[in-house]
Amino acid sequence: MQIYLNTYGTYLHVKDEMFEIKVPSKDAVPSKQHIAAHKISSIIMSTSASLSTDAVRLALMNNIDIIFTHSDGHPMGRIWHSKLGSTTRIRKRQLEASLSIEAVKFTKLWIGEKINNQLEFIKDLKKHRPQMADYLNDKIARIENLHLSLNNLQADKIELLADTIRGLEGTAGRLYFETISYVLPPQYQYSGRSMRPARDAFNVLLNYGFGILYSRVEKCLMIAGLDPYVGFLHRDDYNQKSMVFDFIEPYRIFVETTVFRLCSAKKVNKAHTDGITNGITLNKEGKELLVTALNNYMEVETIRYKGRNQTRANAMQQDAHTFANELIKYDSLGTL
Known part of the structure; x- marks a missing residue:
């Protein structure tokens, strides 16, 4: 699964060893979604979203890359674990x-x-x-x-x-x-x-x-x-x-x-x-x-x-x- 975070004000952090995504809503009570790390292959973020250092750490521990994109979808950069994929x-x-x-x-x-x-x-x-x-x-x-x-x-x-x-x-x-x-x-x-x-x-x-x-x-x-x-x-x-x-x-x-x-x-x-x-x-x-x-x-x-x-x-x-x-x-x- 790939997660795309492009709603303004969206916040990704960790709760109970799972990713929690908070999405703002009009009634001031944000919606929340919890996803286990093993179900995620990558997280794609536009400039409108934010994340915590705990979320970055959980992603690195599970070989999940975090990709930051321009508004047109082209990648600006990524956070990736330091180990090579092979030799x-x-x-x-x-x-x-x-x-x-x-x-x-x-x-x-x-x-x-x-x-x-x-x-x-x-x-x-x-x-x-x-x-x-x-x-x-x-x-x-x-x-x-x-x-x-x-x-x-x-x-x-x-x-x-x-x-x-x-x-x-x-x-x-x-x-x-x-x-x-x-x-x-x-x-x-x-x-x-x-x-x-x-x-x-x-x-x-x-x-x-x-x-x-x-x-x-x-x-x-x-x-x-x-x-x-x-x-x-x-x-x-x-x-x-x-x-x-x-x-x-x-x-x-x-x-x-x-x-x-x-x-x-x-x-x-x-x-x-x-x-x-x-x-x-x-x-x-x-x-x-x-x-x-x-x-x-x-x-x-x-x-x-x-x-x-x-x-x-x-x-x-x-x-x-x-x-x-x-x-x-x-x-x-x-x-x-």
């Missing part, structure tokens, strides 16, 4: 891999999965929209060609391919989001991606959802013993969590699918957003709508993955462990 050998190998042909292999894998997810999404749209078949077939063919071009790239250093990969990825993304807008109900259609600020409901939901996903991916990497800052395609000069930006790519579809479902079902309305200069932002009701839907998609719904039924969140964590294990399968000379 330092993994991080050493990650650094070595970033300078070798392994960076090419994994980058092509992750971007390829992202583009393939986009293709499968559009193909699924076509099943239920025969009247749009010509338009969708054109997009599918063009994205498939981009996917093929990505697979055919060859080099022993990622820097030799980085610009080409970004170009292929960017073109595929533009075609993909054009397609999503085309099939959405008219009130949710948009003109391209917009971020800070978002200019429409679809993009503001997408941006906030990606902010949540960044935190989840960072935690998966840390639990697997990986370094969020040592990236392959995204390099050190970004001074950001480069591996988070690399590893997140195949999982963006989780947020995109959730937001598409909400808009297709017309569950999003003007009451979920507030106007700001040159755009809009999600308000409390909008965040609750998205968080509930995304948690259900990732934590409740199950998929058949690698031979067993599991949640998408568990599958993402399993992939992080698999990546770490792949790194340490070989030593620096590339031998077993």
Whole structure:
């Protein structure tokens, strides 16, 4: 379970060895909720909430990370226990891999999965929209060609391919989001991606959802013993969590699918957003709508993955462990 605290004046502390959440109410008597620590995986807090040092201590004792976010959902920082998720050998190998042909292999894998997810999404749209078949077939063919071009790239250093990969990825993304807008109900259609600020409901939901996903991916990497800052395609000069930006790519579809479902079902309305200069932002009701839907998609719904039924969140964590294990399968000379 992930706990999101975004109501103004909310207070998290400890009572009877459990987390107690106090939420202010209009009648001056705050509502209270008690949750056992073992049921919580992370606590996400906006700038409107506060917590006690006892709550921080209980979280650290139970390996619960506390994440502080901007209003758009992007993480500002986190409180995390001091123990590494695994051995330092993994991080050493990650650094070595970033300078070798392994960076090419994994980058092509992750971007390829992202583009393939986009293709499968559009193909699924076509099943239920025969009247749009010509338009969708054109997009599918063009994205498939981009996917093929990505697979055919060859080099022993990622820097030799980085610009080409970004170009292929960017073109595929533009075609993909054009397609999503085309099939959405008219009130949710948009003109391209917009971020800070978002200019429409679809993009503001997408941006906030990606902010949540960044935190989840960072935690998966840390639990697997990986370094969020040592990236392959995204390099050190970004001074950001480069591996988070690399590893997140195949999982963006989780947020995109959730937001598409909400808009297709017309569950999003003007009451979920507030106007700001040159755009809009999600308000409390909008965040609750998205968080509930995304948690259900990732934590409740199950998929058949690698031979067993599991949640998408568990599958993402399993992939992080698999990546770490792949790194340490070989030593620096590339031998077993």
